[in-house]
Amino acid sequence: MPTYVLGVSALYHDAAVALLCDGVVVAAVQEERFSRLKHDASLPVRSAKWCLDRAGITAAQVDWLVFYEKPLRKFERILTNAVATFPRSYGAFPRQMRAWLGDKLWLRGNLCAAFGVRPERVLFSEHHLSHAASAFYCSPHDEAAILCLDGVGEWATTSLWRGRGSEIEPVAEVRWPHSLGLYYSAITAHLGFAVNEGEFKVMGMAAYGVPRFRAEMDPLLHLEPGGGFSIDMDKFSWHWHASEAGGAKLQAILGPSRFPGTPFTPTAAPHDGSPSEIEECQRYADIAATAQDQIEDAVLHLARHAKAAVGGDAICLAGGVALNSVANHRLAAEGPFADVWVQPAAGDAGGALGAALWVWHSVLGNPRGPALRRADIGRDTPIARSREILEDLGGRPEDVGDSAPERAAEDLAAGRVIGWMNGRCEWGPRALGHRSILADPRQAATRDLVNQRIKYREPFRPFAPSVLAEAADQYFDIPAAASAPVRFMLSTAPVRDAARGQLGAVTHVDGSARVQVVDADSSPDYHRLISRFGELTGVPVVLNTSFNLKGEPVVSTPVDAMASFTRSGLDVLYVDGLRVERPR
Amino acid sequence: MGVFRRAWLTVASEFSWRMPGRPQRLLAAFSLAERGSMMDMLAAVEATTRRDMRRKYFVHALDEGRHAKIFADRVRDFGQAGRADAALEDSGQLLQAGIVGGQTLFERFGEEKFLAFVYVAEADAVEQFNVYLERGLPDDATQATLRTILKDEVFHVAYSRAEVEKLRKEGRAVDKMCRDLRLARVWERYLRFSRDVGSFMSGIWLTILYFVVLAPFRLLARTEPGGWQPAATPGVDRLAAARAEG
Known part of the structure; x- marks a missing residue:
């Protein structure tokens, strides 16, 4: 009888489920792809049902359900923190207690009721242990240092682990309230973006600025000689305020915060703002650039400590901060490790996979399996149902069958922007050629078109390129240590000078790109598409952005795809082997 | 339209539109409601087994998505871009307002009752908008917005009423179904109101608890220092440790 382990992460943000059968990933999906609520944190019941259906089992056949953190330890931290920050936390305390007393404290029972698993089969990992496991067990390394960086788990906000074979042992941790993730989030909020959503926008905005606020901001985030860091908690409020992370003291240092929704029109971006507006925007861009620079320095600082404390040639990263692709690039280019590994769902969703792998390897004592080489381990739809849906919704699908990649490439070469839904959904926030919007990367105007008429997002945000593995070096300067992160679009790389003129739509203002390197083994259809596009245009690179509209999760089903297709300016939609053209 | 409902809508509309800051809210x-409705209609497109209804639900969903945008644009006209963006993008607001969460309407009701619900909800919306327009609330630009949306809502009422009438011809007790749904909508509003009151009351009690019980412990509490700290070593019996919630 095979052993099934169901990993669950939920109740903070990005709820997800991962199902293992004898240690092999059957499926891993985020609840938002079912509920259509971006970053949905609710117990991922729909995801679990889908995973169990895919495995052909019922909940009764699940051997172990493992939640990705220890709820009571987290509750202890919240109570201790409320006492430590008394009386300032008077506003946060009732809110937190309502959430915990109403729901989160009774987690074992709630998990059993929601997923239909017996209480004795429910286990609990630790937040950072789940992160560490998700990075190490998915990596190809038998030995590695593991660095987890996020907002906060139970107590740890940053943790260092040693991975060896099937074992992961803790080395050290930085504890609440000192948190790199929350520091970046506080700056995100100061810059007028939503926390847990706008961090990517800060990263994009940073390229328009220069880090001229280091003198003001370095005392806020202090890198310690012992290899760690501390935050000047007097200037922040995330440890006591109900809804703010920064507050008045931060504004006294950085100036007034940016009002949400204000147009961003710095000197280097397309703009029509007045001189004072441009100056104000430039200040925000410079704050973003400074915070980004600080995070990169901090990641390097922590990695150097990891090298000294753990040794080895490889480092595995996880946690929300590990999704900072610019920091990952600097770690690969300047850091002490020969190889950097980042799991595609490095944020909290990945904790579901990590918790399940931890149970399989560490608790049950099973040996390591193969590394995770593909991210398409999510939801899919049978082709017959896709056809029925597209027909019913008036799509008039043309069955192009196995030639879909070539037809799509021809559409791209003809200047069309396409929605590309192929096989199973990706695991993690990045679209890697399974739920992507694709376009010709050669003209800068395409970027504005996709930003404004298709994705309806801010004009300053860059788009990523997908390049054939065999041509990557010709277009991008990718450090050898970043060969794994670039497969999952988790590292930026400088666009080579000679290629910048050919890649106008995907070269960011600072000359970098968050590149995805595509090989024929792990993404055969996508590889064919880019190859054909290369034959037609001489540039084996396509613009790739996630197939979703602003504020919505990445599409999952043909219905989602048709809804996004119909409401946007996409020219053509591909759903597996079916092609739908926008009526003219 | 019931006399009581009309009276309520009249009073509520005065309160809603004439108070400073209320129109934007x-x-x-x-x-937000239109966005939630779009999600429910798309969930119905996924779940329905009636191929003839799929297209109707889909068109309805697209209408609702467009309405969400139109309302948000109007909010933006009031200089409240942040609120407009939140309504269009922040899923947390949908959950907080109780518009979505848990089961979708289709999962909850099944096809027939879902159709009846669509009819009841859309008819209510048309009545509500008509009261606003009759009373000239709140301003010309918003009235133009409401009129634009009203055209679609009238279509939604028409197709859902036609479906409900088909059910009636098949012998289903649609009047009772619609009546029950209307009562259920009132009951849900009451529950939401009760939850808000409960939340307010619990907030008071928890704040008292905070100041009375937690205060003395403040003397013992300390904040963790920054920098690396030694991590706890895991126990030998990992399964036992994994069973523990703390």
Whole structure:
């Protein structure tokens, strides 16, 4: 009888489920792809049902359900923190207690009721242990240092682990309230973006600025000689305020915060703002650039400590901060490790996979399996149902069958922007050629078109390129240590000078790109598409952005795809082997 | 339209539109409701087994998505871009307002009752908008917005009523179904109101608890220092440790 382990992460943000059968990933999906609520944190019941259906089992056949953190330890931290920050936390305390007393404290029972698993089969990992496991067990390394960086788990906000074979042992941790993730989030909020959503926008905005606020901001985030860091908690409020992370003291240092929704029109971006507006925007861009620079320095600082404390040639990263692709690039280019590994769902969703792998390897004592080489381990739809849906919704699908990649490439070469839904959904926030919007990367105007008429997002945000593995070096300067992160679009790389003129739509203002390197083994259809596009245009690179509209999760089903297709300016939609053209 | 409902809508509309700052909030709430409705209609497209209904639900969903945008744009006209963006993008607001969460309407009701619900809800919306327009609330630009949306809502009422009538011909007790749904909608509003009151009351009690019980412990509490700290070593019996919630 095979052993099934169901990993669950939920109740903070990005709820997800991962199902293992004898240690092999059957499926891993985020609840938002079912509920259509971006970053949905609710117990991922729909995801679990889908995973169990895919495995052909019922909940009764699940051997172990493992939640990705220890709820009571987290509750202890919240109570201790409320006492430590008394009386300032008077506003946060009732809110937190309502959430915990109403729901989160009774987690074992709630998990059993929601997923239909017996209480004795429910286990609990630790937040950072789940992160560490998700990075190490998915990596190809038998030995590695593991660095987890996020907002906060139970107590740890940053943790260092040693991975060896099937074992992961803790080395050290930085504890609440000192948190790199929350520091970046506080700056995100100061810059007028939503926390847990706008961090990517800060990263994009940073390229328009220069880090001229280091003198003001370095005392806020202090890198310690012992290899760690501390935050000047007097200037922040995330440890006591109900809804703010920064507050008045931060504004006294950085100036007034940016009002949400204000147009961003710095000197280097397309703009029509007045001189004072441009100056104000430039200040925000410079704050973003400074915070980004600080995070990169901090990641390097922590990695150097990891090298000294753990040794080895490889480092595995996880946690929300590990999704900072610019920091990952600097770690690969300047850091002490020969190889950097980042799991595609490095944020909290990945904790579901990590918790399940931890149970399989560490608790049950099973040996390591193969590394995770593909991210398409999510939801899919049978082709017959896709056809029925597209027909019913008036799509008039043309069955192009196995030639879909070539037809799509021809559409791209003809200047069309396409929605590309192929096989199973990706695991993690990045679209890697399974739920992507694709376009010709050669003209800068395409970027504005996709930003404004298709994705309806801010004009300053860059788009990523997908390049054939065999041509990557010709277009991008990718450090050898970043060969794994670039497969999952988790590292930026400088666009080579000679290629910048050919890649106008995907070269960011600072000359970098968050590149995805595509090989024929792990993404055969996508590889064919880019190859054909290369034959037609001489540039084996396509613009790739996630197939979703602003504020919505990445599409999952043909219905989602048709809804996004119909409401946007996409020219053509591909759903597996079916092609739908926008009526003219 | 019931006399009581009309009276309520009249009073509520005066309160809703004439209070300073309320129009923006109300329009943002409309945007949020339309977005939630779009999600419910798309969930119905996924779940229905009636191929003839799929296209109708889909068109309805697209209308609702467009309405959400139109309302948000109106909020933006009031200089409240942040509120408009939140209504269009922040899923947390949908959950907080109880518009979505848990089961979708289709999962909850099944096809027939879902159709009846669509009819009841859309008819209510048309009545509500008509009261606003009759009373000339709140301003010309918003009235133009409401009129634009009203055209679609009338279509939604028409197709859902036609489906409900088909059910009636098949012998289903649709009048009772619609009546029950109307009562259920009132009951849900009451529950939401009760939850808000409960939340307010619990907030008071928890704040008292905070100041009375937690205060003395402040002397013992300390904040963790920054920098690396030694991590706890895991125990030998990992399964036992994994069973523990703390």
